[in-house]
Amino acid sequence: MMMMGHGKIIAPEASSICVLYDPADGRILHMHRVTTLPGGRRMDAKAIEARAFELAKQCGADVSRAHALQVDPRDVTPSVPHRVDVRTRRLVVRPGGIPSKWGRG
16 A cells, blocks of 8 residues: 655555454454554554554444454455454455444454
């Protein structure tokens, strides 16, 4: 993902996604994406996960039983519903495409 800044294209130094999901069925409750631009402060995985839980709660999602999964942004297809395969702990495209109450899938 490229970004614009001061009329120039800026390539991020790092990008990651933390998915909060229901461990019973893999339903995604919240997705949090973090992008670090050159010169920015990188967040470690624990900080990204904590922020994901914090923001999900602020949005009203019940994440009291949620599990977190760090996902490579290249594994996420924009505008396509996903879920977590709870057996393999991998992000997969969700069959059917019916959006869940929270997030994109």
